Amino acid sequence: MLNLIRRFTAQIFKILVYQHTLRPSAPRPNRYLAVFGLCLALSAAPAWADATITATYGSQTIRFTHVASQNGSEAIGTQDPGFAALLRATGAVLTWKPGERYVMITTAVPVVVSFSVGDRRYDVGPISLQAAFAPYQSGSEVYLPFDEVLRALDLDLRQDGTALYLQPQLASLDVSTQGGRATIVAHGGAPLRPRVVSQNGAAVVYEFDGVGTTLTGTRAVNAAGIRTLQIAQTGSVRDPKTLVTVTLSPGASVQPPHSNDDRDVVLAFGGTEQPQQTQSVQQPAPNAPQDSNAAPAAAAPAGPAIVTGVTVQQTADGYTVSIAVSGNAAFEWHRLRDPDNRFWVDISGAQLQGPPIEQDEPDPLVSLRVRQNDPQTVRVAISLLGPKALGLSPSATGLNVEVSRQDASDVARSGSGSIGSVISSNEQQEALVTPAPIDENDAGDGNDTTWKFGPRDGSDYVPSNPRLIVIDPGHGGSDPGSQHGALREADLTLDMANRLRDLLTARGWQVRMTRDTDVDVYGADASAKQELQARDDVANNAGARMFVSLHANAFINSGPYGTTCYISKQSDWALARIVNRHLASDGTKNDGIVKSHLYVTLHAHMPAVLIETAFLTNPDDYALLSSSAWRQKVAQEIADGIGEYAQAYPVSNQPAL
Numbered sequence: 001m002l003n004l005i006r007r008f009t010a011q012i013f014k015i016l017v018y019q020h021t022l023r024p025s026a027p028r029p030n031r032y033l034a035v036f037g038l039c040l041a042l043s044a045a046p047a048w049a050d051a052t053i054t055a056t057y058g059s060q061t062i063r064f065t066h067v068a069s070q071n072g073s074e075a076i077g078t079q080d081p082g083f084a085a086l087l088r089a090t091g092a093v094l095t096w097k098p099g100e101r102y103v104m105i106t107t108a109v110p111v112v113v114s115f116s117v118g119d120r121r122y123d124v125g126p127i128s129l130q131a132a133f134a135p136y137q138s139g140s141e142v143y144l145p146f147d148e149v150l151r152a153l154d155l156d157l158r159q160d161g162t163a164l165y166l167q168p169q170l171a172s173l174d175v176s177t178q179g180g181r182a183t184i185v186a187h188g189g190a191p192l193r194p195r196v197v198s199q200n201g202a203a204v205v206y207e208f209d210g211v212g213t214t215l216t217g218t219r220a221v222n223a224a225g226i227r228t229l230q231i232a233q234t235g236s237v238r239d240p241k242t243l244v245t246v247t248l249s250p251g252a253s254v255q256p257p258h259s260n261d262d263r264d265v266v267l268a269f270g271g272t273e274q275p276q277q278t279q280s281v282q283q284p285a286p287n288a289p290q291d292s293n294a295a296p297a298a299a300a301p302a303g304p305a306i307v308t309g310v311t312v313q314q315t316a317d318g319y320t321v322s323i324a325v326s327g328n329a330a331f332e333w334h335r336l337r338d339p340d341n342r343f344w345v346d347i348s349g350a351q352l353q354g355p356p357i358e359q360d361e362p363d364p365l366v367s368l369r370v371r372q373n374d375p376q377t378v379r380v381a382i383s384l385l386g387p388k389a390l391g392l393s394p395s396a397t398g399l400n401v402e403v404s405r406q407d408a409s410d411v412a413r414s415g416s417g418s419i420g421s422v423i424s425s426n427e428q429q430e431a432l433v434t435p436a437p438i439d440e441n442d443a444g445d446g447n448d449t450t451w452k453f454g455p456r457d458g459s460d461y462v463p464s465n466p467r468l469i470v471i472d473p474g475h476g477g478s479d480p481g482s483q484h485g486a487l488r489e490a491d492l493t494l495d496m497a498n499r500l501r502d503l504l505t506a507r508g509w510q511v512r513m514t515r516d517t518d519v520d521v522y523g524a525d526a527s528a529k530q531e532l533q534a535r536d537d538v539a540n541n542a543g544a545r546m547f548v549s550l551h552a553n554a555f556i557n558s559g560p561y562g563t564t565c566y567i568s569k570q571s572d573w574a575l576a577r578i579v580n581r582h583l584a585s586d587g588t589k590n591d592g593i594v595k596s597h598l599y600v601t602l603h604a605h606m607p608a609v610l611i612e613t614a615f616l617t618n619p620d621d622y623a624l625l626s627s628s629a630w631r632q633k634v635a636q637e638i639a640d641g642i643g644e645y646a647q648a649y650p651v652s653n654q655p656a657l
């Protein structure tokens with residue numbers, strides 16, 4: 001499933017790792033148990049609820065009455081008036097109708113938090129998480145895990161004597177370094193207004209008033225002028241403060257904090273080091289001369305794309321929002337359901353030139369917001385007057401969003417693509433070092449000719465074992481992948497992988513599977529990165545010719561269906577194109593090839609493709625996935641594609657097949 005994969009994009013992964021690093025490693029004490037007993041004692045609960053919880057949020061007292069106990073945690077009903085008041089107060093919107101299985105909460109950020117009845121897994125934006133218990137139906141409403149809901153709203157329920165407080169949290173500190181520059185984006189559950197309380201050459205201390213945190217601890221950064229980051233909470237439960245101390249390398253520069261959005265604050269630092277791609281404790285000699293021979297141009301990371309401006313122009317049918325982008329970038333867009341008609345597109349690997357934009361727009365638009373959402377992502381958000389028809393098209397200068405006056409009835413909720421426009425000098429250098437060998441014939445396959453790839457293009461890879469293909473059945477062990485009805489993704493991918501292995505072996509290939517039973521490849525307690533890297537290691541260590549990862553897709557509703565091939569590197573392209581062409585007759589829609597920073601395709605040294613075979617959540621695709629004959633057909637088509645690719649793109653040490 002793509003949602004499970006997407007969370008491993010570098011940016012998100014970093015946040016996850018960081019939170020894991022900084023959150024206390026011991027399980028949190030179950031404060032709700034105490035809270036719960038207290039509430040039982042203090043209030044007369046209605047017959048249909050186990051208890052009530054009364055808590056202070058800012059200056060507001062909120063009484064939650066649709067509260068139930070579930071496995072020692074609390075559940076909150078979707079029709080609880082206190083819950084509605086809290087969502088209003090935090091600027092969040094809940095989308096749910098009686099009888100519906102899915103509950104979505106759109107936070108003020110906006111991030112979409114989605115729960116589904118009967119499934120412990122829930123999504124916060126692109127990150128899939130596991131709740132303490134699965135949401136369940138009771139009476140006419142759905143009960144959600146309260147702790148997880150509060151965390152998604154960046155709140156923490158804390159007790160002070162007999163009083164309870166919904167304490168806004170400093171929820172994440174995302175450190176990113178690029179070249180000699182570091183940025184820290186602080187994100188919180190309340191407006192963040194850090195004050196510099198002390199600053200000297202060795203450290204700068206920021207005080208965030210009004211927010212607590214569970215991120216306490218110290219983390220070594222050792223890059224771009226920052227040595228460490230220390231986070232501590234002071235103040236009281238009612239009036240919390242979080243102190244962030246950044247210790248600095250000699251000569252580091254510090255810029256004043258600035259905020260593009262009242263819940264995100266950017267702290268920027270400049271180091272004196274040479275640009276480093278990996279964080280390292282090694283310190284260069286102070287005053288080292290700029291060594292023009294030390295780093296070849298090709299090893300430098302590609303410069304970010306620049307969003308140079310956003311303009312709105314009237315058309316016959318509505319408006320065109322033109323996002324001018326210099327450079328190459330991937331984008332991902334989302335839209336919410338009526339009545340919350342917000343749309344946004346995230347342009348990744350991009351920097352916003354100039355100040356953020358926030359302005360009202362004429363009907364059918366309501367407003368336009370453009371901001372640096374995190375150090376690598378520019379977000380363009382448009383509020384619409386209704387469920388208007390939208391179209392996205394990459395242009396010569398960036399990306400156009402066409403907004404129609406017409407309402408659209410049944411529309412896609414999300415999508416992605418890439419923008420390729422002006423080639424920056426960095427990328428021209430890359431192109432000189434590694435000429436892009438895209439086949440002329442590829443031009444007919446779609447809009448792929450505008451694709452550009454970063455430095456990790458893989459085109460100079462020579463397999464030490466040109467006869468070996470590594471097949472990666474997605475998920476397994478502690479991670480079942482998507483589950484729907486009687487089907488588990490981990491079982492389906494293993495079944496298809498076994499079929500593909502048998503076909504390839506019969507044709508003279510050597511095949512290694514990253515797993516051939518229902519197990520984790522790295523281990524049950526591995527981080528996401530460890531688990532995915534372990535799969536790549538199987539292929540990388542063996543010098544395999546190709547890497548093929550098999551998955552089944554899922555979505556929050558039953559609409560989307562089809563087969564998609566995902567790639568990340570220049571050298572993946574030809575393999576994906578040929579395999580995708582063979583898959584075109586698999587009986588569901590062919591959604592083509594998508595370039596994405598998926599972990600396994602990006603970190604496999606050899607040509608790699610990740611195939612989302614079909615959607616478990618679509619009834620027609622589900623029927624296909626249920627059929628062993630269809631799974632055999634898919635395996636056959638992939639095997640045919642691999643064979644054709646090997647013939648068309650022989651390696652220097654190509655074996656006779």
Ligand SMILES: [Zn+2]
Nearest residue numbers: 001474551552
């Ligand atoms: Zn998957």
